[in-house]
Amino acid sequence: MGLKEYVTRRMFHLVITYWAFITTLFVLFRLLPGDPTSLYLQSGMTPEERQRTLERLGLDEPLHQQYLDYVTNLLVGDLGWSFRHKTAVFDVLATKFWNTIFLMGAALILAYLIGVLLGALLGWWRGRKREKLGLVGVLISRSSPEFWTGIVLLMVFVFWLDWFPSGRMRSIGVIVDGFWDKYLAWDFVHHMVLPLATATLYYMTMPVLVMRSGMVNVLTSDFIEIKKAEGLPELTILYKHAARNSILPVVTIAAVTSGVAIGGSLVIETVFNWPGMGREMVEAVSFNDYPMAMGAFFLMGSFVILMNFVADLLYVYLDPRVTYEGEA
Known part of the structure; x- marks a missing residue:
């Protein structure tokens, strides 16, 4: 095949x-x-x-x-008519969807960048004290509920230090003129810092653990010993050879996690009063607004299905050892 x-x-x-x-x-x-x-x-x-x-x-x-x-x-792309908003479902969800995508998309990118780098280091440091300290911190972050982490960040950076706003997507009275003016404005970024940090701390733990596990397996391979014997610098062996061969499982979980993150954004959106799709979906269910709720679930489910499809194709592309099903 x-x-x-x-x-x-x-x-x-x-x-x-x-x-x-x-x-x-x-x-x-x-x-x-x-x-x-x-x-x-x-x-x-x-x-x-x-x-x-x-x-x-x-x-x-x-x-x-x-x-x-x-x-x-x-x-034909018609998600129906909202019973509650008295308007097309697509018109309502279009705005809510992008609000969620910009927040959770940025969080996932940061989470996987940090997670891959930190996981590679923890695998390289296996058996050392710094690895144990890093794993303790990662496990604490993973076991902490998103709402708890968000509340802690609010307490420290809003009520104690007064560095960031407590919620919403922009300051009251701010008027935006267009799409990019809405999402690239400093006021938007300022409001996004704390919810972004909350989501990043939670979702980076999985790539850290998966990357570390892959690194532990790869570092016992013969070709790593050969690279060490050739006298290559540690950073070259770490990121060019070991990390590159350990990152494939992260691709698969990235697709699954992205869908879970988009669908599970409700908690963060509630804590920080973020006007996203998760909150809209719950409110639609509460009001028996079938088209709105079904439209939100459809968009979230479609995102998960498409990301899994992309992961399947990327896995074959990134790993030449993977053969097509039925190939001799």
């Missing part, structure tokens, strides 16, 4: 995975108790008004027809 056939097969699997994902998403939300009118029944909505509302939203149709409409709309 060649590369073209392998990619084609993986894309076919991607389509099947997407179909199973959107079907499960549709069924799960239809199994939830209540409907979008539930919140208004106590305000005096009559049965006739409730029925008209359900007809207007298409929720009186048979389940299979609702499913066909849902899939058809997804194929």
Whole structure:
């Protein structure tokens, strides 16, 4: 099986995975108790008004027809109409999505840069006191909940030192003119420092541990001993030879972690009052806003599926020892 056939097969699997994902998403939300009118029944909505509302939203149709409409709309990029915001779901999530992407994307990049470098050093320092101290710090960071780390950073850098704002994405009264003016402004960066630090401290621990484990295995290989015997500098052996051959497992967990981070941004967004997609998703579920909640879950799930697909392709590209399934 060649590369073209392998990619084609993986894309076919991607389509099947997407179909199973959107079907499960549709069924799960239809199994939830209540409907979008539930919140208004106590305000005096009559049965006739409730029925008209359900007809207007298409929720009186048979389940299979609702499913066909849902899939058809997804194929043309229509995520539906928000019951709560009275506007297109895509218009609401577009802003929320980028708010989350800029925060968690920057955190993941920093986490993996620091994690790979620190993990390589810990593997190189195996058996030394500095390795033990580093592992203790990493394990403490990993076992600390995100909300706890965020609260500690707020206490130190906001209430004690008064260096950073306590929350939100920008100062009250600040007006932005465009997309890049919104996300590249100093006020935005200033507000992002603490939530970024919280996410980085939490998500860098996995690449540190995986990279260290890979380094420990690679450093026992014969070719490392040969490089040492050749008299190469330690840094050259560490990063050019040992780290390069230890980084492959990190590629796989990076794809999985990125999806988890985007989907699990709710905690950080709540602690720092960040207007992201995680908070919007929870609020949509609370208000029985099916299209908004399903749209948020769809974007998060799509991100996870696509990143796993990219990881599969990168793994074959980065490691020449990996052969295509079925290749002789």
